Amino acid sequence: MIRYVIKRILTIIPMLVVVMFIIYGIMELTPGEPARLILGTNASQEAVDQKTIELGYDKPFLVRYVNYVIHAFTGDFGTSWQTGRPVFQEVLIRFPTTIKLAAFAMVLAVCIGIPLGILSAVKQYSVFDAVGTTLAMVMASVPSFWLAMMLIILFAVKLHLLPSFGTGSFAHYILPAISMSFAEIAVLLRFTRTTMVEAIRQDYVRTARAKGQKESTVVFGHALPNALLPVVTVTGTEFCGMLGGVVTIETVFSINGCGMLIYNSILKKDIPMVTGSAIFLTTSVMLMMVVIDIIYAFIDPRIKARYAGTAKGGK
């Protein structure tokens, strides 16, 4: 099992180098003179030329890229052109906010989506199923920014129950998390329903019923553990997607998170900040995927058995 974990972690390194090249390359390909963008249209050409040298943009792309990678692996992602502060520091300040928001939204999605999915599957073709699948369709169709505005109008403006922006307390996260979780609830509901319906039709479930076990034991003891395996992967993937896709919600609720940071940096073409934060988020997503794979290995006896067998065989 340890070999499996180490192997998964080591695969991150080459992937990171490739991702860095892609991100750095894309930023390089975008037109526009960085120095001019920083100094604005009013600055003289002399000032722009001086700034170009200061930024190192008088050097070839590959030289800059290699320098960047070397520094990045020592934790130095450069300095923001806009704020003059280290990129890593700027991202780290905001990362907990984004993680908290995404985690809260994911918890809501899991707590609502999976049980509803199970209910829909167990009571297939019933009213519960019809309501569940219709609900999923509606939730998947509602744009998150629209939902966010509606929630603000209702809970902040009309009812004065919740704050409409910021991150000062737990209450500040409720509306953003609900807005973000809607689409995820729909995904998990539908996915859980599908896998659960498949599991319920398996022979081992039929056998369990034939042995006279209680329906709850059949559903929760036999069908559910098997049906949840792919759901774990989807949950992890969706969570990773949330980390990169929080920008809309962060904008509507004025949350100073990573999404806003990247968005504002793109607008200002703050290349070190865009590159650094994109790489940071990519690394986080990769690590998250490793964690999911490890969890998967623990809950899926087939993977566990495969690596246990390999260890015993000494290969």
Added chain:
Amino acid sequence: MKVKKLLALALSAAMALSMTVMPAAPVSASAPKEMMTIGTPAITDSFNFFNTTNGYETFSMSQVYDLLVQKNENSEYIPALADSWEIDESAQKFTFNLNPNAKWSTGDPVTSEDVAFSMEQLKASDFVSYIYAPLLDSVECPDEHTVIINLTKPSVSFMEYLANPYYSSILSKKAYEEMGDSYGTSVDTIVGSGPYKVTEWNVGESLTFEANPDYYRDAPAISKVKMVVMNDSNGAMMALQTGEIDAYFDDVPGVSRGTIEGSDQISIYDWTSTILFCVFFNTQNGMFSDVNMRKAVAMSMNKDDYIIVGNEGFGTPADYPGDRGDIGDPELHGIYDENYATNLDEAKKLVEEAGHAGEEVVIKTYSTDPYPALATVLQNSLSQIGLNARVEQIERATFIDTVLGKGDFDIQICRWAAATEDMDEIIYGSLHTDSIGSPGNWSFYQPTPEMDKLITDAAGEVDPAARKDLYKQVIENYINDMVYVSIYYPTSSRAYSSALQITDGLQKYDYFANYSWK
């Protein structure tokens, strides 16, 4: 049994959630508070004025740093760091007498050396040197509280720059030199002489200010102010309604306007912005180097359509740059319509005579609102006069580099803003040879030497009537050459809690100190 346990757990969780939620509300929007909260699209990343972009960032700095002079609600100059001033007849020598009580937040006195140092820094600044470098000749400090600024050429509008927090700030020489690169990067490296000082700074999120106890004028009425970043203006309007913020330092979005205007808890103040939306032609190359083609476009446009599409109807049509009644405005109202009232037949005829009928025209514009919509209206106008127009939306950075910087376009829609209210910045910036490719002269217009001279003479003309006459001639040339079409000025606005009071006219300066609780 298990179901009952689950139900109990769910109910407990719901109760816990409700208890967490309830203390956050309700919020009163009308009761005076200890702290005023201001929403703004951005706060500054650095308090080093000389090395920082001057956009929304200025709101953060202008509370802390003082100017030599300020403007009142009638746009007249009033004392700030300078108690009095004198401008010689040539409009080249400006003498300022500093307030002897003015102090830095370190306790040191504000001296003429600080002013001289700041002027030199402004001259060297990457962000404002384009104003000061060609204008500033020398700064003399005959004594600790007297400063004489000598200009390279006459400039009546120099006072406008000094009174404008986007262009000017006086910083402490001693603090700036001692702290070096760290100056303005944290709360304890900001040294100002203004009515407030920064006490807390959450980068990219909020700034907290407290009244400066050593301020040399009357203490501000509101002693504590928090400035929070609100990127979404519609979200800000909702926060204003809930009372979470007391004012928003940016325009009220058109979509929220009805709600805000209908609220008795929110006040709103409008004025005509200095921002000017324009259609710029490439006057050097391509089909629009022909003045008749430019005139044809001018005659094809209905400016009201652009205001509706671009600003939901909140704007004022422009005849020429600066016709908002700016200082030196010759007030030639109606001159645009006299020459270019919408006349599609005449416009079509001009296009045919120029031999461009049916030719393809690419309208370049930013990819962000409201430009694509404005470009579509222009596309319709051009199609109606026999041109095969299409719109090309370009990402901001590329647009700045290729279109505005290198002139790679035939026709484009853009906006530019003069930060001052003087015709000099507006006209020099958009029509003088020295400004080709700079903000304003994005038509790359090459005026005649006579036109250049008129503009330069007007800048230094101290007699208001004579100055207006010079600008009248400039505007007539602009209209005859149809250098670019001035479409409209959007309506600027500030919305704030009705529990606050401020003299009308002062809202546009965005100083906390101008506000007080009722």
